[in-house]
Amino acid sequence: MHPLFWHLNKSAADNILFLFTNARSTQYAPGDTGPALKQFLSDIKGEYPFVDIPYHKKTIYCFDNEAFRFAVASAPPNNMVFDDTLTRDYEVSWEVSVKECDRLLERIISLSPHIVMETLSLNNAKQHIILLTQPLADIAKNISDNVYECERRKRKIYEFTDDINHLQKDLYIPSVDIESEPLDQPKIVCGDKKCCTQENINGNIKTHFKTNCHSPCYLTYSDGNILGNKGLLDCKASNKYERTGPDRWDYPKNMVPDTNIELNKDGKMLLHTVSTTKSDKCFGCGHSFQTHLHINFETKIVKKQVRDESKYKRITTVKEMTLAQDEQIKKLEITIEELSKENHIITKAMAKFASFIKNNALTPSNDVFEDYVKFIIKNEEQAGNFDGSSSRVTIDKLTQMLKQYEYDKVILDAMKKSDHGSIWVEDIEQIIKQLCGLKWNGKAIKKLLASQIQSKDQSHAQNELVISCGHPTTSVGKLNAFWNKIF
Ligand SMILES: [Zn+2]
Ligand SMILES: [Zn+2]
Ligand SMILES: [Zn+2]
Incomplete structure (x- = not known):
């Protein structure tokens, strides 16, 4: 969340809304993310420039998209049949999400626009x-x-x-x-x-x-610091990867950060299944990040x-x-x-x-x-x-x-x-x-x-290259590569 907030001007603080998805499993409430987010916002408020980002009913919206999946699954040609309890569950999910959507749009209309420029x-x-x-x-x-x-x-x-x-x-x-x-x-x-x-x-x-x-390092996120840049925690120097399964050629998805994405002509690359050990000490030289x-x-x-x-x-x-x-x-x-x-x-x-x-x-x-x-x-x-x-x-x-x-x-x-x-x-x-x-x-x-x-x-151009290359039929792969690069 830090990088996202870092790019925002403080005049945007009043227009920030928090949207929680998949909220059916947490009774249409923020769930475990709530306390963590609250702490994050209170840290921002506690330090200069003391920006107060409101976190209350008017800025929190909880949705669920299960009802949509239900509609697709039960309609032709899928024609899947669900039992009554599940159907009732999806009905509630739909009703709550529609209400939340209305509430969200009302809120957006009431806000004065933030000047994006x-x-x-x-x-x-x-x-x-x-x-x-x-x-x-x-x-x-x-x-x-x-x-x-x-x-x-x-x-x-x-x-x-x-x-x-x-x-x-x-x-x-x-x-x-x-x-x-x-x-x-x-x-x-x-x-x-x-x-x-x-x-x-x-x-x-x-x-x-x-x-x-x-070297070379493919990190793209920087928090602006020259020394002690938190972005470095994603670097391969701060992470040890161990293979836990067989390698396979596939569309790039769920990539670990700091990866050089090189696709073959089908838009696929050799993926490894790995477990990650994170450290704030460098695995290369042993000193702190x-x-x-x-x-x-x-x-x-x-x-x-x-x-x-x-x-x-x-x-x-x-x-x-x-x-x-x-x-x-x-x-x-x-x-x-x-x-x-x-x-x-x-x-x-x-x-x-x-x-x-x-x-x-x-x-x-x-x-x-x-x-x-x-x-x-x-x-x-x-x-x-x-x-x-x-x-x-x-x-x-x-x-x-x-x-x-x-x-x-x-x-x-x-x-x-x-x-x-x-x-x-x-x-x-x-x-x-x-x-x-x-x-x-x-x-x-x-x-x-x-x-x-x-x-x-140059590093931006390289990122764009990843998105634009690949076979025309690999749109899913390309999209995944795109999102992997964005987040
Ligand atoms: Zn690196
Ligand atoms: Zn080092
Ligand atoms: Zn060192």
Whole structure:
């Protein structure tokens, strides 16, 4: 139920109705599902944004379709005969269900329509935010790597006492680029320190996920978290399947989640009968699902030197040398300032995104950005034993950024209370545009977002492929495949 609610805008809360089917066996009442659903709704109400989804006679409807089956079975050509008790049972079932249907339609007419477009554009904005969160956190780390490099270079030029001829070699702006490589298929990796390695690339730390716990992974549900995503509980890494019967070729139905559906030309696939053992610990590496990530791109660090060759071609006098030093130091200072400003813009944007998600969601959500930045900090701490690495500086800068982020969120909350600070879907679009236009990091953000969208589209396209392929006579199989993918 969580994924369903996650996609709804909180303005939909009043229009949610609960329909129970097969209710003849539970005396036309919700049965065992009732208490579980009540608990679920009370959990939603108990946490921010405290959405109250009404659960009472006017929102509960119980049906039964046995009467319809009875009608089909007893009519020609089936002509089945039932005894009186059963016939009476089906009559009651029919009467109750018709009444419930009338009551449901009356209720629907009385409700003011929910603007579906609102939920759609909101979901779109939310989707973009989710796709941007991890890249932006990675870029925030990259900015501190760059600032660290620029400061190091500044010191080097400032302290330069060597021969004039050697100065030219030192006059450049260092650049640490983050390059993303989309994966052909998404995979599940573990972020626990035992499953990661840290590489020191000339002073900058790069964390590598060395354990592929499930690759390729076919999960489609995500609750938006980068770490501790509950969707991962459906991954094959969290489930052990043991065969309990013979394999057979059939139309795909009752599939376990995270399955690659490949149909033959008859629309069938090889099905196994299995028993499932679920675990919140990975069967691959033994760590909790909370430390695992679903990734569809990998990044690498590329270090470059940006030089202005024409300018410093010939430095012959001490005066020229001092001038060149001053000029380069100034350039580095400007770069540091511009990078810090961009970091500030990204932090503010993330605070606005978080506030937007928090204020529009129907169910409580975690602060994904904060969790992931803390994860990067932890990785840097683990790499702290490298000599001359940027770890300490990066940890300080990211901690400082998180403080600023918390502060920005508090300010946004305060502004919201005074009704000046509501963030709308259009604001989100504007912020994303601004981020993609940043001088130093805009290109990288744009590229990372594009590759995220592309891999998301790819997994959708694959799903659609499953639905559209197969033999024309296998409509049941196709429909099953379709529903299996939806739920
Ligand atoms: Zn692990
Ligand atoms: Zn998986
Ligand atoms: Zn694992």
